[in-house]
Amino acid sequence: MNLEPVVVHIASLRRYARALTGDAWAADDLVQDTLERACSKWRLWLAGTDLRAWLFTVMHNLYIGQVRQGLTRAKLVPTVDMDDVMHELRAPDASTDFTIDLQRCLLRLPPEQRVVLLLVTLEDMPYGQVAKVTGTPIGTVMSRLSRARERMRELMDEPREPTVGQVPVNAAPVLRRMK
Secondary structure, three states: OOOHHHHOOHHHHHHHHHHHHOOHHHHHHHHHHHHHHHHHOHHHOOOOOOHHHHHHHHHHHHHHHHHHOOOOHHHHOOOOOHHHHHHHOOOOOHHHHHHHHHHHHHHHOOHHHHHHHHHHHHOOOOHHHHHHHHOOOHHHHHHHHHHHHHHHHHHHHOOOOOEEOOEEOOOOOOOOOOO
């Protein structure tokens, strides 16, 4: 089995898995599971058809299976003692605020909308190919994409007030009359 055609798509698979799961560890696990499944089911791919779409279909099915089984990020990510990695930790740059907010909003989308949005926008797949990957009609893909874009606009426009503990920083102070 010649793996060169598969290797070309690993970067795209990693990017999509990272955006889908929101976690580097879970994304790497998902890519590894996808590649293992693709290698074990290689005979199911039809030569001459779109290998990229087939690999994304394998990943999509694995991810949906994990979601249905209730495997959360907490179950997929190993725990690390903070003292062991304290020297590696640093505060994020101020420019990452938008990225963090975008990722937070993406993870708040329903999985079926997030999948379609990421395949169309991040992986630049045409609607027909997304329909094949997700196993849904093109009309459903377009509907999910529209709802995902609208929901992302709403989520990104929501004001996020910085908090200290549980009290918003910008909250008006409570005044009491003192004699």
